[in-house]
Amino acid sequence: MKYAFMSFSAPQLSFQELTATARRYGYDGVELRTDANHAHGVELTASPEHLARVRAECEASGVSIPGLDLTLKLANPMKSAVEEAGAYLKLASQVGAPRVRVFGGQIPEGVSREESQAFLIRSMRQLASMAESEGVTVCIETHDAWYDPDRMAEIMSEVDHPNIAVTWDVMHTQRRGGRSPDYSFQRLKSWIRHVHFHDGLLTLEKLQFRPMGEGEIDHAEVVRILLAAGYDGYISGEWINWEPYEDHLPREIAKMRQYETLFTRRR
Numbered sequence: 001m002k003y004a005f006m007s008f009s010a011p012q013l014s015f016q017e018l019t020a021t022a023r024r025y026g027y028d029g030v031e032l033r034t035d036a037n038h039a040h041g042v043e044l045t046a047s048p049e050h051l052a053r054v055r056a057e058c059e060a061s062g063v064s065i066p067g068l069d070l071t072l073k074l075a076n077p078m079k080s081a082v083e084e085a086g087a088y089l090k091l092a093s094q095v096g097a098p099r100v101r102v103f104g105g106q107i108p109e110g111v112s113r114e115e116s117q118a119f120l121i122r123s124m125r126q127l128a129s130m131a132e133s134e135g136v137t138v139c140i141e142t143h144d145a146w147y148d149p150d151r152m153a154e155i156m157s158e159v160d161h162p163n164i165a166v167t168w169d170v171m172h173t174q175r176r177g178g179r180s181p182d183y184s185f186q187r188l189k190s191w192i193r194h195v196h197f198h199d200g201l202l203t204l205e206k207l208q209f210r211p212m213g214e215g216e217i218d219h220a221e222v223v224r225i226l227l228a229a230g231y232d233g234y235i236s237g238e239w240i241n242w243e244p245y246e247d248h249l250p251r252e253i254a255k256m257r258q259y260e261t262l263f264t265r266r267r
Helices: 015-025 048-061 082-095 113-134 149-159 170-175 181-188 219-229 245-266
Strands: 002-006 029-033 068-073 099-103 137-141 164-169 192-197 234-237
Touching (some): 002 245, 015 048, 029 234, 048 082, 082 099, 099 164, 099 192, 113 137, 113 149, 113 164, 137 192, 149 164, 149 181, 164 170, 164 181, 170 181, 170 192, 181 219, 192 219, 219 245, 234 245
Parallel strands (some): 002 029, 029 068, 068 099, 099 137, 137 164, 164 192, 192 234
């Protein structure tokens, strides 16, 4: 499998520093969060020269950008985010990122789930042709009000487009959805194109990170499932406002590699 980490681990690092960090610790890619004042500078306001330098750095370093992470939410009937999302699809294409992550978001007060879901499906269908023309896949994350793998499978079946897929956040389908990793994967495997991992506690009051293997998410089982399915995408660490990157980046990938080695030997 290929491993990445989100730029939230080290928002103060330039893109070149991020790729150097990835190489140092054995990561294959760096996932970039946009519109969060991260020093990588891959934003809608970036100059063509900067974006060209970013793409050249990927080629020179061998470290890819598996995706851009947006905070845009597409399930609010009172505010369409399709046009802005379309601009980010072009940005992703410019830097060679094959995926763009979006959210459904919370269901606004006064709006039914059915109405919100219908709007989300329409929004994703609108983005599908834009994504196809840019050679990019839009991945909606199992997050917010859309963590239930059964409901997400229903949405994906309705949208039914190869450029619309799922980012499986392993924690949220279990922590909020109450579904085991195996159940979530089996329901979503036709659409999963990217995976987010982080360990922590299942309490719903506040997300609490823990080092890999010390929380309540069975990532060994996640690795086993992905290997058995022949998953060849990225599995990306999402650690936001946690420890210094020098602490968690080497430790977390070492644990994931340990799981991978364990199950590879058993095959």
